[in-house]
Amino acid sequence: xxxxxxxxxxxxxxxxxxxxxxxxxxxxxxxxxxxxxxxxxxxxxxxxxxxxxxxxxxxxxxxxxxxxxxxxxxxxxxxxxxxxxxxxxxxxxxxxxxxxxxxxxxxxxxxxxxxxxxxxxxxxxxxxxxxxxxxxxxxxxxxxxxxxxxxxxxxxxxxxxxxxxxxxxxxxxxxxxxxxxxxxxxxxxxxxxxxxxxxxxxxxxxxxxxxxxxxxxxxxxxxxxxxxxxxxxxxxxxxxxxxxxxxxxxxxxxxxxxxxxxxxxxxxxxxxxxxxxxxxxxxxxxxxxxxxxxxxxxxxxxxxxxxxxxxxxxxxxxxxxxxxxxxxxxxxxxxxxxxxxxxxxxxxxxxxxxxxxxxxxxxxxxxxxxxxxxxxxxxxxxxxxxxxxxxxxxxxxxxxxxxxxxxxxxxxxxxxxxxxxxxxxxxxxxxxxxxxxxxx
Amino acid sequence: xxxxxxxxxxxxxxxxxxxxxxxxxxxxxxxxxxxxxxxxxxxxxxxxxxxxxxxxxxxxxxxxxxxxxxxxxxxxxxxxxxxxxxxxxxxxxxxxxxxxxxxxxxxxxxxxxxxxxxxxxxxxxxxxxxxxxxxxxxxxxxxxxxxxxxxxxxxxxxxxxxxxxxxxxxxxxxxxxxxxxxxxxxxxxxxxxxxxxxxxxxxxxxxxxxxxxxxxxxxxxxxxxxxxxxxxxxxxxxxxxxxxxxxxxxxxxxxxxxxxxxxxxxxxxxxxxxxxxxxxxxxxxxxxxxxxxxxxxxxxxxxxxxxxxxxxxxxxxxxxxxxxxxxxxxxxxxxxxxxxxxxxxxxxxxxxxxxxxxxxxxxxxxxxxxxxxxxxxxxxxxxxxxxxxxxxxxxxxxxxxxxxxxxxxxxxxxxxxxxxxxxxxxxxxxxxxxxxxxxxxxxxxxxxxxxxxxxxxxxxxxxxxxxxxxxx
Numbered sequence: 001x002x003x004x005x006x007x008x009x010x011x012x013x014x015x016x017x018x019x020x021x022x023x024x025x026x027x028x029x030x031x032x033x034x035x036x037x038x039x040x041x042x043x044x045x046x047x048x049x050x051x052x053x054x055x056x057x058x059x060x061x062x063x064x065x066x067x068x069x070x071x072x073x074x075x076x077x078x079x080x081x082x083x084x085x086x087x088x089x090x091x092x093x094x095x096x097x098x099x100x101x102x103x104x105x106x107x108x109x110x111x112x113x114x115x116x117x118x119x120x121x122x123x124x125x126x127x128x129x130x131x132x133x134x135x136x137x138x139x140x141x142x143x144x145x146x147x148x149x150x151x152x153x154x155x156x157x158x159x160x161x162x163x164x165x166x167x168x169x170x171x172x173x174x175x176x177x178x179x180x181x182x183x184x185x186x187x188x189x190x191x192x193x194x195x196x197x198x199x200x201x202x203x204x205x206x207x208x209x210x211x212x213x214x215x216x217x218x219x220x221x222x223x224x225x226x227x228x229x230x231x232x233x234x235x236x237x238x239x240x241x242x243x244x245x246x247x248x249x250x251x252x253x254x255x256x257x258x259x260x261x262x263x264x265x266x267x268x269x270x271x272x273x274x275x276x277x278x279x280x281x282x283x284x285x286x287x288x289x290x291x292x293x294x295x296x297x298x299x300x301x302x303x304x305x306x307x308x309x310x311x312x313x314x315x316x317x318x319x320x321x322x323x324x325x326x327x328x329x330x331x332x333x334x335x336x337x338x339x340x341x342x343x344x345x346x347x348x349x350x351x352x353x354x355x356x357x358x359x360x361x362x363x364x365x366x367x368x369x370x371x372x373x374x375x376x377x378x379x380x381x382x383x384x385x386x387x388x389x390x391x392x393x394x395x396x397x398x399x400x401x402x403x404x405x406x407x408x409x410x411x412x413x414x415x416x417x418x419x420x421x422x423x424x425x426x427x428x429x430x431x432x433x434x435x436x437x438x439x440x
Numbered sequence: 441x442x443x444x445x446x447x448x449x450x451x452x453x454x455x456x457x458x459x460x461x462x463x464x465x466x467x468x469x470x471x472x473x474x475x476x477x478x479x480x481x482x483x484x485x486x487x488x489x490x491x492x493x494x495x496x497x498x499x500x501x502x503x504x505x506x507x508x509x510x511x512x513x514x515x516x517x518x519x520x521x522x523x524x525x526x527x528x529x530x531x532x533x534x535x536x537x538x539x540x541x542x543x544x545x546x547x548x549x550x551x552x553x554x555x556x557x558x559x560x561x562x563x564x565x566x567x568x569x570x571x572x573x574x575x576x577x578x579x580x581x582x583x584x585x586x587x588x589x590x591x592x593x594x595x596x597x598x599x600x601x602x603x604x605x606x607x608x609x610x611x612x613x614x615x616x617x618x619x620x621x622x623x624x625x626x627x628x629x630x631x632x633x634x635x636x637x638x639x640x641x642x643x644x645x646x647x648x649x650x651x652x653x654x655x656x657x658x659x660x661x662x663x664x665x666x667x668x669x670x671x672x673x674x675x676x677x678x679x680x681x682x683x684x685x686x687x688x689x690x691x692x693x694x695x696x697x698x699x700x701x702x703x704x705x706x707x708x709x710x711x712x713x714x715x716x717x718x719x720x721x722x723x724x725x726x727x728x729x730x731x732x733x734x735x736x737x738x739x740x741x742x743x744x745x746x747x748x749x750x751x752x753x754x755x756x757x758x759x760x761x762x763x764x765x766x767x768x769x770x771x772x773x774x775x776x777x778x779x780x781x782x783x784x785x786x787x788x789x790x791x792x793x794x795x796x797x798x799x800x801x802x803x804x805x806x807x808x809x810x811x812x813x814x815x816x817x818x819x820x821x822x823x824x825x826x827x828x829x830x831x832x833x834x835x836x837x838x839x840x841x842x843x844x845x846x847x848x849x850x851x852x853x854x855x856x857x858x859x860x861x862x863x864x865x866x867x868x869x870x871x872x873x874x875x876x877x878x879x880x881x882x883x884x885x886x887x888x889x890x891x892x893x894x895x896x897x898x899x900x901x902x903x904x905x906x907x908x909x910x911x912x
Contacts, residue, residue, distance in 0.1 A: 038700075044502050044503070063561075066486055068507040076487075091479050120530065247619035359825050364628065368825065371828070436858075437860070438834045
């Protein structure tokens with residue numbers, strides 16, 4: 001059976017056999033990766049995969065599976081129904097979306113799938129540019145992704161979409177302790193510029209030479225897009241109604257309340273063609289759309305699927321994932337100032353170019369810490385005065401959102417190993433960020 | 441599992457010019473169940489099977505994976521791996537050479553008293569519901585999220601040097617996030633338990649008691665906890681905290697691929713360097729071991745995913761940096777043999793250097809002996825938030841269950857004490873090691889694409905002298 005025909009077959013077959021609600025999503029994916037370290041290639045990889053995810057409900061008993069041997073589809077459907085028959089009812093289950101929808105599509109860049117030797121050239125360009133900007137050695141990864149998704153639901157939705165993107169993530173080292181990181185993700189090959197990514201990372205690395213151990217206390221802290229995207233990804237996931245229900249969101253009971261500074265407007269938009277990983281429809285077949293999560297600092301809504309929407313007396317926002325609603329991507333509204341104008345406003349602050357290992361003490365309160373990595377700078381009297389190291393940001397996410405003082409005009413899309421939901425954000429200045437460091 | 445496909449892959453890759461080729465087939469059959477706030481949200485099963493081919497050609501590595509298991513697809517994967525390696529070779533300065541290792545022909549499995557294959561998903565859900573319903577009434581649980589899963593993983597590894605290793609490994613794991621309300625304060629406990637074992641793991645009463653105890657202690661801590669002392673204190677860390685420190689600030693920095701820079705753009709590097717082998721980094725009472733061969737441990741295996749026999753390794757021995765974790769590539773670069781630390785979490789991931797079960801070797805003190813000569817201290821039994829920088833130098837653990845120690849007596853709970861210190865300072869501050877070994881299960885993240893892999897972290901209680909706690 002052709003993979004395009006699988007969703008419709010599964011849905012009809014499962015309905016005939018007694019399922020109430022069925023969703024089948026079949027995917028075919030082709031990925032390539034070139035990993036590099038110490039300015040040479042570590043490995044070239046490729047993946048070719050097919051799979052069908054099947055979601056089924058019968059008498060409010062909810063079961064799912066993933067199958068990649070399509071010869072077993074009939075047995076899989078039978079097994080799922082047998083499982084549904086003996087499971088317990090989910091009191092939270094409220095069905096799936098119903099209706100026949102039309103979807104907007106944009107054509108993928110078909111050149112991306114066939115790139116192979118060119119990928120080595122891109123890596124070479126990026127490494128050379130980083131070296132020229134001051135890096136002694138360079139590490140990173142280049143990915144190409146190409147995939148087609150076919151979906152059908154017992155609610156009447158049916159559609160497919162094909163996507164392609166190319167991404168590079170590069171970390172340049174001027175010395176072992178002076179590094180810079182830059183990334184780029186695009187779905188149009190003409191916009192791909194690995195040399196600029198290398199140059200950017202190399203420049204940051206060189207600027208971060210000779211770091212000294214940083215101070216602790218409260219500081220106005222300027223985040224690059226790469227650094228702030230890491231925090232905003234957590235903000236976007238906290239907007240999922242499923243995580244709110246599970247007690248894993250700092251937005252619980254806060255819809256309609258001020259949860260950020262008045263300059264903060266945050267949206268999720270699966271239809272945004274400039275972002276990678278978007279989709280015309282969600283896992284229930286509902287067309288994706290732009291949802292304002294925060295507007296002028298006020299939490300406007302949670303992200304919903306059909307079930308969570310019914311429990312919250314809302315309507316679905318087109319964010320259904322397999323189990324929980326999920327953000328497709330996240331865009332923070334930008335401001336007017338340039339990065340340098342913001343720096344000129346800072347009397348005594350810190351400039352963070354990247355963070356990692358963000359961990360929560362309590363998802364519900366938003367208490368967390370994250371560790372700046374790559375170059376970190378001290379800002380005094382409006383100027384960068386030197387590089388620092390070995391600090392930690394120990395904060396509360398709602399404090400961070402409320403203390404946003406300035407947004408730059410330089411929004412960039414960030415998607416890499418540490419930020420798996422694409423985020424578009426400018427440089428962001430946050431006041432009074434709590435900085436800690438090792439006591440000994 | 442059609443092992444012939446793996447043999448076809450290795451033979452075909454050789455014909456295409458690969459100097460070395462390996463194929464790894466994996467077949468996973470598993471089930472899981474998710475309970476949210478006591479409600480059965482969703483349950484399911486997985487049947488996943490695929491193959492990975494990795495080859496060396498002109499000193500360059502190529503990898504390809506597919507889950508379409510016919511000869512044409514597997515041959516196509518071989519061709520892609522070879523093409524990618526050939527194209528990459530122009531940007532390889534130091535040719536990749538694997539360490540010399542003995543070819544192994546083995547077939548092993550973990551015995552199960554009650555086979556996972558015999559367990560229905562309904563039994564999984566019922567066990568979860570029973571655990572949830574059995575939690576103590578005194579716990580004011582306002583949010584809960586449980587996942588229980590079982591899997592049986594068949595694996596077949598073959599390479600062009602004659603290794604042929606088959607294994608069958610069952611795993612059972614439970615993960616819980618509980619949110620507790622006490623007055624107007626909440627606290628969260630993230631709890632994980634897992635073993636390489638059959639369904640006999642599921643002792644509902646024992647698991648319920650354990651989870652219930654952890655939730656009660658968390659509640660007691662926010663209800664009665666006092667602020668941590670401002671002045672320097674002695675710290676006694678329980679096995680859960682000792683274990684995470686062994687994992688984060690001994691296991692990770694001793695991964696040779698990090699030391700050599702291969703993970704630099706993702707999980708980072710290490711403050712360690714090859715020349716530091718033999719140098720002191722901790723007190724002589726501290727030794728840290730990584731041992732995949734511990735029966736029923738979460739990180740159990742007998743042969744790694746490059747066909748090398750697993751064995752225990754002293755990473756730190758009596759405070760001295762003793763050994764790194766190696767695969768065949770890093771071992772060759774450092775002029776040693778692999779110590780069998782190469783793992784992948786599935787067929788669609790490359791095997792890389794990983795920990796297994798990493799723990800502080802028990803010493804000879806009882807817990808009472810550790811406590812009795814502490815004038816002012818904090819006993820930290822468990823942690824909540826934690827992290828460490830990407831060179832594994834600055835770490836932080838915030839206590840979930842912790843108590844004040846005064847004049848050798850354990851007293852009131854201490855609310856969220858923050859241990860924030862450098863790795864050498866941490867291991868140097870340890871002056872005594874307990875004798876009772878305890879374990880915690882964890883899923884360790886590394887690699888790109890990411891691959892979470894089951895591990896144990898562990899150790900006995902350890903005592904650190906004269907520690908200034910962090911300020912939050």
